[in-house]
Amino acid sequence: MGIGIERSFENNDIYTIVFVTILLCLTAIKLKYPKKFHAMLTSVYSKAFFLDYENELKTNFSGFKILLFLVQNLVFSVFFTKVYQMKISEDRFQDWQLLRTVFLGLTVFIIAKHLISLVVANIFNFVELFKGFHIQKFTYLKLCSLVMLPLLWFMVYSDIVYKPFLMSLSIGVFILLMALTAVFVVFRNNKVIIENLFYFIVYLCTLEIVPILLIFKIAVDK
Secondary structure (H helix, E strand, O other): OHHHHHHHHHHHHHHHHHHHHHHHHHHHHHHHOHHHHHHHHOOOOOOHHHHHOHHHHHOOOOHHHHHHHHHHHHHHHHHHHHHHHHHHOOOOOOHHHHHHHHHHHHHHHHHHHHHHHHHHHHHOOOHHHHHHHHHHHHHHHHHHHHHHHHHHHHHHHOOOOOHHHHHHHHHHHHHHHHHHHHHHHHHHOHHHHHHOHHHHHHHHHHHHHHHHHHHHHHHHHO
């Protein structure tokens, strides 16, 4: 019994470090980019963020984007780590090892996917269409990670009795948020999509659906 309690505390240590890092990043964003951060938070119902910061959002690197990228990956890494441990595999890894692997894998995957997307967009000559999708998806995914953050906090630190319910709730919220992200992106680009339907289907199949299916298969097989 004593060993189990000690292990639980050890497991939570790494998550505490992650949550503190996320809060520090959000604090830095709030202090250094207050107007931009507020505009991003209202981007669900306002186009001001995309209009006012369009040029900067099209650049690959900026302090604002890097900090948000780090927050997003840390949040989703905690989520995927917990899902893997509780829903996919019964094997018990050290939390810090699994979390590190998930974080690095997710980061490499997103960067590689973005670079491959640019290559495909250039080959099929729909770079501007891709950049428009990317900017909006980038923004909405960051908002999704902020919504997931308090749920994950409760899931990590709650009593073990409530963890299955909180896990199921987190998975449901995650699926809902991803669906809403897709709906918002499609809705705000419906005219462009209709005019470039072939390129949109190519983008959707090769760069969105197939990579997710491959990752899921790899995770389940392991």
